[in-house]
Amino acid sequence: MNLLYKRAYTLLMAATWLAAQPACKKTDGYNDIVSDDTSKPGVVTNVRVTNFNGGAYITYNLPSSKNILYVQAEYKINDHASRQTKSSFYSDSLTVSGFAKSQDYTVTLYAVSRAQVKSDPVQITVHPDTPPYLLVLPTIVLSNDFGGVNIRVTNKSKANLGIITIQPDAVTKKMEIINQNYTNQDSINYSIRGYDTTTYRFGVYITDQWGNISDTVYANIKPIYEVMMTKSLFKAMKFPSDVGTDFGWEMPYLWDNNTGSPGFHSTFPSSVPLPKWLTFDMGQSAKLSRYNAWFRGIDGSNNFLWASGAPQTWVIWGRNTDAVDETLPGDTLALPAVGQATPNGWINMGMYHLPAQPSGLIAPQYTNADLAYWNAGFPFNFDLNLPKVRYLRFECFTNAGGSNEFFNMMELSFWGDPR
Incomplete structure (x- = not known):
């Protein structure tokens, strides 16, 4: 499929996304004739406009006609x-x-x-502020990562956006869509x-739920080796x-390539509260990614x-020299900085947090999308400046x-x- 076709597909996906947004659905129930009064109603008056990013609020006075059902606005949002x-x-x-x-815009x-x-x-003019999909365009950062490209975008307004990644096809050399990430997160990473580890050409552009498409940001990326x-x-x-x-x-159930039961379970019941930790040897030293x-x-x-207990x-x-026992910090405020070590040499590789449910629901409620997100496992990155390690400890502070x-x-x- 060529890029034009795939952009059309992106627009279709955006249109499907739009249909799923309650705030953007057309209201049903206005089409039935519920009156025999066919007189033309009066017009709205005293129209006021307040612009915002990508849109405008319009207030008005309704006409005195008693058979008014609704006010309708018609407008073009782009060239098509x-x-x-x-x-x-x-x-x-x-x-x-x-x-x-x-x-x-009229x-x-x-x-x-x-x-x-x-x-x-009644025709009025609105002048929206810069729409969110264009606001985030200058914030796109592409950088090399282990095994690929890292993409970061700042979406302060938490707008519904699509981050679309393209790359030249190996045969046709035409830019093709390789990834589509639809999100409303404020910090996208x-x-x-x-x-x-050869150099690749990547491009990223932004689309919104109405099918608007930004320019493309390009970068040449040489992925970092990882296995x-x-x-x-x-x-x-x-x-x-x-x-x-x-x-x-x-x-050992933590590395048996089975994400179902059984797994690892700490002692239960226990009168000793978290934090608690476990220790294991990877059997080889590596700069973890x-x-x-x-x-x-x-x-x-x-x-x-x-x-x-999640x-x-x-x-x-982590550490690369022979593992030794040490009582680890029991307070997250007492942790050494990432990359720094405890007195006995355990290096802080990073603090991590369980991501929230994508649906925004509170457990035990969940959606099919929540379940799929959970079952896929949660990916986390290590700081690129950390040294090689062989021995690891997992310290759980809260469940x-x-x-x-x-x-x-x-x-x-x-x-x-x-290596």
Whole structure:
């Protein structure tokens, strides 16, 4: 598929996305004739406009006609797309949105009767501020990452946006879409991986839910070498300060390539609160780049999503010299900086947090998208300036259930450069 076709597909996806947005749906129930009064209603008056990023609020006085059902706004948002927005006679305002640029646009207002008779048109001019998809364009940063390209975008308005990545096709050399990331997060940071260490041309552009498309930001990226750490080399270690296990859920289940039961479970019940930690040997030294963590989800008839013993806040510790026991800091405020070590040499590899449910629901409620997000495991990056390590400790400070008594995990996978 060529880029033109794929951009058309992107517009279709954006249109589908738009249809799913409650704030943008056309209101049903205005089409039935509920009155025999076919007289033309009066026009709206005293129209006022307040512009915002990508749109405008419009307020007005309704005509004195008693058979008004709604006010309708008709307008073009770009060179090829038009929109209608309706507002009930119970309201004296409506919102127009989706404009492609910060410039003058004509909006035509009609008062519509219960018999679906339109008033004479009232034309006004709105001048939206810069739309969100263009606001974020200057914030795009592409940088080399382990196995691919890292993409960062700042979306302060938390607008619904699509971050579209393109790359030349190996055969046709035409730019093709390789990744589409639809999100409303304010801080967007993710990587596209699976590349070797030669230089690649990547491009990123932004689209919104109305199909507007920004210019493209290009960069030449040379991915950093990485491989998955060989799990067959991993070995459990047990120091006096390490947490115990329970239910037969032992540490080696964390690297058995099975994200289902059983996994690792710390001692339960326990009168000693978190933090608690475990220690293991990767069997080889590596400059780690990232890891993926899988936690207990739907297990039989039980729902552990964002609940129970899933780690909520944790720290990864590492060292390259022989592992030694040490009581780790019990307060996140007492941690050495990332890359710095404890008195006995355990290096802080980073503090991490369980991501929130994409749906915004609160456990035990969840959507199919929440479940898919959970089952895919949670990816986390290591700082690129960290040294090579061989021995790791996982210290859990809090759990998702809030009991802060125990923690459990199903699988851990690590990537890096062991050369």
